[in-house]
Every structure is written in C-alpha cells, then in structure tokens.
Amino acid sequence: MASQSPFPTLPATIAWREDALYLLDQTRLPQESVVERVTTVEEVWRWIHELRVRGAPAIGVAAAYGLCVAMQPARQGTLGEFHAALKQHAAYLDSARPTAVNLSWGLKRLMRVAQRADAADAKALYELLVAEAVQIHEEDQAICAGIGEHGLSLIKPGCGVLTHCNAGALATTGLGTATAPLYMAHQKGIAFRVFADETRPLLQGARLTAYELQQAGLDVTLITDSMAASMMAQGLVNVVIVGTDRVAANGDFANKIGTLSVAIAARYYNIPFYVACPSSTLDLQTASGADIVIEERRDHEVTHLGGRGIAPPAIRVRNPAFDVTPHDLVTGFITERGVVEQPFEKNLAALFAAGGGAS
Structure with missing residues (x-):
C-alpha cells in the first residue's frame, strides 16, 4: 500500500x-x-x-x-x-x-x-x-x-496561513491534517502564502513542513518560533491552522511545544485559530487538558544543535515535547466530518461519540 x-x-x-x-x-x-x-x-x-x-x-x-x-x-x-x-x-x-x-x-x-x-x-x-x-x-x-475538504473554505485568495510543527503529509499517510486544506487549495489554483514556524528544539517545521510544502510548490516562508507574533502584528497572517496529538473531551488539546504561544498571540490579534483533528486523535475519555500526560524528552535536544553544543555544560534544562492549549483559545476543530465550533464538549461528543473518537 x-x-x-x-x-x-x-x-x-x-x-x-x-x-x-x-x-x-x-x-x-x-x-x-x-x-x-x-x-x-x-x-x-x-x-x-x-x-x-x-x-x-x-x-x-x-x-x-x-x-x-x-x-x-x-x-x-x-x-x-x-x-x-x-x-x-x-x-x-x-x-x-x-x-x-x-x-x-x-x-x-x-x-x-x-x-x-x-x-x-x-x-x-x-x-x-x-x-x-x-x-x-x-x-x-x-x-x-476529509479534513482538507472541510477546511478548504478557510483558505482565501491572498491570505496568509501560519502553521506550527509538522501536521503535513509526513505526519500521516495521506495529505496531512493541518496541511490538507493547503494542498487542496493549491491544487485548485488559489494563491496564498504559508508561514512555517521552525519549531524548536527538533525543528520539525524547518526540516519537514517547509520541505514538503516547498516540494509541492506552495508559497512557503520559514520563520523562527519567536517571529510568529511579529508576522501577525504586521497583518501577514489571516488564519492559523495547527495539528494535534490529543484532543480532550472539553476541547483542550496537546500539540508540539510552542503551540500555546501561537494561540495566545492569535487571540490578541483576533486571528482565527483552527486545529486539524482527525477522529483518531480525539480522546473523549480524557476530560480536559489537565489529564493529558506530557512527554519530557532528553536535555541533549535543547543543549545541542546539529551535533554541536550551544549551551553551558551541565546547565539545567526542561524539554517538554508538547504543551496544552485551552479550548477557549480555539476557533474551531477541522475534522473529517466537518468543522466543529464552540461549545466543544457538546459538539465534539455529538459528532463523534456514536462511533468516532479514540477510546
């Protein structure tokens, strides 16, 4: 296959x-x-x-x-x-x-x-x-x-889309989740631009998202994580679309570290913030983001870059791989069955409880 x-x-x-x-x-x-x-x-x-x-x-x-x-x-x-x-x-x-x-x-x-x-x-x-x-x-x-089809209407001619980490074709076996609407819009000839956060410390945005979007011929610009709010302030970003690794029943969700900062900045600048959520990533058995276990990874990923040390020896390090974004910062979840809006706990359950979400 x-x-x-x-x-x-x-x-x-x-x-x-x-x-x-x-x-x-x-x-x-x-x-x-x-x-x-x-x-x-x-x-x-x-x-x-x-x-x-x-x-x-x-x-x-x-x-x-x-x-x-x-x-x-x-x-x-x-x-x-x-x-x-x-x-x-x-x-x-x-x-x-x-x-x-x-x-x-x-x-x-x-x-x-x-x-x-x-x-x-x-x-x-x-x-x-x-x-x-x-x-x-x-x-x-x-x-x-399905996610691509339901998220396609969010990609307007001339708009700027910001994404974080890699929720693209490389993160799936298809067109990706957050990138699926982008690929479909590109195939339809819609002109738009994408800003891809580099996503420290493992640079999935720089190594993977920027790479696959460039290979597909999309208009993509790589930025450092700390530039995202500045791009928003300049009016270059019209919508944010990210992926997720787990969505709790109330709509809190875990995604790559740095996503929370992007969501906060998007709220400040009144930019719609969408999460591409396949049913396999929805966890209706987990009540809220407080119950999501966050993976903590090796210090080496933070203290080294390209095999070279970039920090003082023996420095204390934190390296959570994910953060949890509260549901009230989310405009909507793009699923294969449609776009789910607030109130998320009621609407996600109504759409998926009968046969969809992970358990």
Whole structure:
C-alpha cells in the first residue's frame, strides 16, 4: 500500500508490502530520503520513540503494522500463545511515547479484533490483524482528504496561513491534517502564502513542513518560533491552522511545544485559530487538558544543535515535547466530518461519540 502524496519526489511515510513494514526515516530529512525495512518489535518501538516515524496519525498506522510485525513469529504457535504474546507486545509498543493518543488507539483496535475473532488458528488470526492494520492505513488517507475538504473554505485568495510543527503529509499517510486544506487549495489554483514556524528544539517545521510544502510548490516562508507574533502584528497572517496529538473531551488539546504561544498571540490579534483533528486523535475519555500526560524528552535536544553544543555544560534544562492549549483559545476543530465550533464538549461528543473518537 502506498500513501497519497502531494508531490512525487518523497517516498511514502509508511508502506506495507509483501508482509513487510517499510518506514521513511524522518530524522534524516531534508538532507536525505531513506526508507528502511523494519523487522522486529524492538525496532518499531525505537523508530517511534526516536521520532524516526512521527506525527500522531502516522504513529497510529505504524503501531498497527508494528504489532503485526511483532506477531509474525507467533503464527506457528497455539491461539493461546498468540493472544498472550499479542497482549505483551501491544503493551510494549504503547510505552514508546505517552502523549499522542493514536499510538494506543491503533493498538487497541487490533486487540479488539483479536478478542472478537473466531479464528481457526494463529495464522488466520494474524491475517485478521493485518487486514485491520491495512484498514487503519486506508482510513487515515480518507480522513486527511476529509479534513482538507472541510477546511478548504478557510483558505482565501491572498491570505496568509501560519502553521506550527509538522501536521503535513509526513505526519500521516495521506495529505496531512493541518496541511490538507493547503494542498487542496493549491491544487485548485488559489494563491496564498504559508508561514512555517521552525519549531524548536527538533525543528520539525524547518526540516519537514517547509520541505514538503516547498516540494509541492506552495508559497512557503520559514520563520523562527519567536517571529510568529511579529508576522501577525504586521497583518501577514489571516488564519492559523495547527495539528494535534490529543484532543480532550472539553476541547483542550496537546500539540508540539510552542503551540500555546501561537494561540495566545492569535487571540490578541483576533486571528482565527483552527486545529486539524482527525477522529483518531480525539480522546473523549480524557476530560480536559489537565489529564493529558506530557512527554519530557532528553536535555541533549535543547543543549545541542546539529551535533554541536550551544549551551553551558551541565546547565539545567526542561524539554517538554508538547504543551496544552485551552479550548477557549480555539476557533474551531477541522475534522473529517466537518468543522466543529464552540461549545466543544457538546459538539465534539455529538459528532463523534456514536462511533468516532479514540477510546
């Protein structure tokens, strides 16, 4: 299976071919584009943990396929042995990263298939898991397209769009979430400009968003995170669209560190602030942002840049990978089913509780 791609020069983020998982190493972009075959559960865990595959939707797809990879040796055992190994490997993969809900969401979907299946043997059960993983992959591509269609009206001729981190094609297996409306508007010939925050400390905006938008032929300008408010003050930004790794039931959401600052600045300058939210990233079981676990990463990511130290030795460091933006700073959530406006707790539940959000 190949991903939809807005440009022909970049390989699929994730591919499943002939019972094998292939992942694009995003830590090596934009200098080089390298796809590797990942063959063990330990390798899948490391790829997710090290952000070699990243972006909430892509993590969900990778986790589903990764669990299939983990279960390949168990195909020759008994059904009881298969179920025991499945539970163990799912728990292990779920520990790779704590904030993005898609990781546990993808794994739980496969676990439910296994629990409900009436398979004759372990091999048949494995094939059911693969079919579910492929279904998750196909759904992700369709969700990206749906978000693009519902967010398209936000992109006006001549407008300026600000985005933070990478919620693009590289973060999904389709057109991206926050970028999907941008790609669709570009395909329709609408002229607009994009400002991409560099997104310290790992520079996903500079390395990934600016790269993929440039490759697709969009009018994109890279700025440092500290320039965002200044661009707004100059009247260059008309709408902000960001992605998310987890949306709580009340509309609070977690996204890459720095998103909260962008939302506060957008409110000050009366700029609409939208969040692209696939149903797989909506967590109706988490009441508010206060309940979202925030991943804290290594000091080295802050104290070094390009392999070189940029800070005093032994300096104390904080490195939360995400921050939580309160729902009252959000204009609306762009989902594959439509744009959801305030009150979010009522409207998100009404749109997704019957069969949508992650659990």
